[in-house]
Amino acid sequence: MTETLTAWAPRVLSVARIMAALIFMAHGTQKLLNFPMRTSEGPGPELLSMLGIAGIIELIGGALLALGLFTRPVAFLCSGLMAAAYFIAHAPRSFFPTLNGGDAAIMFCFFFLYLVFAGGGSWSLDAMRSKPSAG
Template identity: 65%
Template sequence: MNSNETLSLWTPRVLSILRIVAAFLFLEHGTQKLLGFPASEFSPDMLFLPWIAGLLELVGGVLLILGLFTRPVAFLLSGQMAVAYWMAHAPQSFFPVLNGGDSAILFCFVFLYLVFAGPGVWSLDHMLKYKSATPQTNP
């Protein structure tokens, strides 16, 4: 087996790893906003935009970790990150490294990639698709 075949074999697995790691990092933003962990002085008021963002980060992060409803969730979260960048970061400075928006940009495009690439093989979406594709036999 040559190196290209080995890389191709691992592509769907590494896609799953990318999804899981990005989702864990994203989830941390939601737990900080809504659950105060890791500890932060920022605690948004319920039903205001930062609180809704925290809810999306929390629920969306969990769904992406599990690989459940990956494409629609990733689409929603990619849009959330685009809005967050243009509303909160871009007005502070033109340069993402100065305005603190580099992670929002990266999340936006990783999630956009997941919309098109899917969840990878280590996901509930993949498991449910595989299970529904196999014929059921009655004993």
């Protein structure tokens, strides 16, 4: 049983990376493209504001992570973004993450930090690019 689970670990890492990236990317689409629709009807953030830059990183970084392209540096950037988001937007509200709404930011931060060390898994463009070409 352990051998089977160990053999599947790189694939499951890829699935976890893809799902986390798609959820992360949805935060960027909501900020920049208003999809899914925000509750407020006003325009989204200015692109060069802190929230706008966060949206750009979430959208582009999420897409790159979903593809598994440049996984380690992109995950490092996204992890840092989530650490900053937690301490800037969530921590001032309350010490407790369940009360300040920052539990997702913490999970993203540490999962992306894990990807910095683990890489994208076997189902990633990074893995495809690192294989020697036949010929």
